[in-house]
Amino acid sequence: MNKDDIRRRIKARKTMLDAAEKNSAAEKVFSILEKTAAFMLADRILMYHSLPDELSTHKFIDRWASKKHFYLPRVNGVNLDILPYDETRLSLGSFQIEEPTGDDTTDINDIELIIVPAVAYDRQGNRVGRGKGYYDRLLTGSKATKIGVGYDFQLIEEGIDTDPHDVRMDVVITESHHIVIRRK
Numbered sequence: 001m002n003k004d005d006i007r008r009r010i011k012a013r014k015t016m017l018d019a020a021e022k023n024s025a026a027e028k029v030f031s032i033l034e035k036t037a038a039f040m041l042a043d044r045i046l047m048y049h050s051l052p053d054e055l056s057t058h059k060f061i062d063r064w065a066s067k068k069h070f071y072l073p074r075v076n077g078v079n080l081d082i083l084p085y086d087e088t089r090l091s092l093g094s095f096q097i098e099e100p101t102g103d104d105t106t107d108i109n110d111i112e113l114i115i116v117p118a119v120a121y122d123r124q125g126n127r128v129g130r131g132k133g134y135y136d137r138l139l140t141g142s143k144a145t146k147i148g149v150g151y152d153f154q155l156i157e158e159g160i161d162t163d164p165h166d167v168r169m170d171v172v173i174t175e176s177h178h179i180v181i182r183r184k
């Protein structure tokens, strides 16, 4: 399925979610994530600070922020900078996302695990984002484990049409699916 069709379909489906469904989905997904070896073994983790239309990371970040070193992306032109998460040092950046302030940018190579947001995934680990290429560019240069999270309906069973620059996930987790992608 092509990326623009997927973006339209997922956008429509998201308008049908109520608050209880959003909460329950986030709890299920992050309770699966917490039990993965990748999460348990990682200390430096790049999270995302969720927008209202994304699987919420807020409770999960609160729960773990004192036990792991969390980082968040900050938009810098066409690229993403990576800075440590500190709940007292956030400000609204581009696209109305809360981003870290300050100048403590961190090398992406120091990150062990990346929790990736997306519009959709497929079972091969392919991913559709918001169409600006930020995560594709970031992930190209990283050896970290990449775990995509989302709602069940964000898993596209018929597959996603891919571009050469797309970077695949190692794992995809939704409420009812925990997919580990095998590399050739």
Ligand SMILES: Nc1nc2c(c(=O)[nH]1)N(C=O)[C@@H](CNc1ccc(C(=O)N[C@@H](CCC(=O)O)C(=O)O)cc1)CN2
Residues within 6 Å of the ligand: 048, 049, 050, 051, 054, 073, 074, 075, 080, 095, 097, 117, 118, 129, 130, 132, 133, 134, 135
């Ligand atoms: N929570 C979160 N943080 C993130 C991302 C993300 O997808 N989610 N990003 C992932 O790249 C980067 C920021 N990039 C973004 C790019 C577009 C939009 C967005 O809201 N786009 C609108 C279209 C509006 C427009 O074109 O101006 C949309 O998708 O409806 C948000 C973030 C870094 N931080």
Ligand SMILES: Nc1ncnc2c1ncn2[C@@H]1O[C@H](COP(=O)(O)OP(=O)(O)OP(=O)(O)O)[C@@H](O)[C@H]1O
Residues within 6 Å of the ligand: 003, 127, 128, 129, 130, 131, 132, 133, 134, 135, 136, 137, 140, 163, 165, 166
């Ligand atoms: N590694 C890269 N280097 C340069 N440009 C890139 C790279 N990856 C993606 N782009 C550009 O970014 C734009 C958006 O790509 P695409 O539609 O695949 O984004 P996406 O799947 O929504 O992912 P993202 O979440 O990263 O925005 C395209 O024009 C593409 O050429």
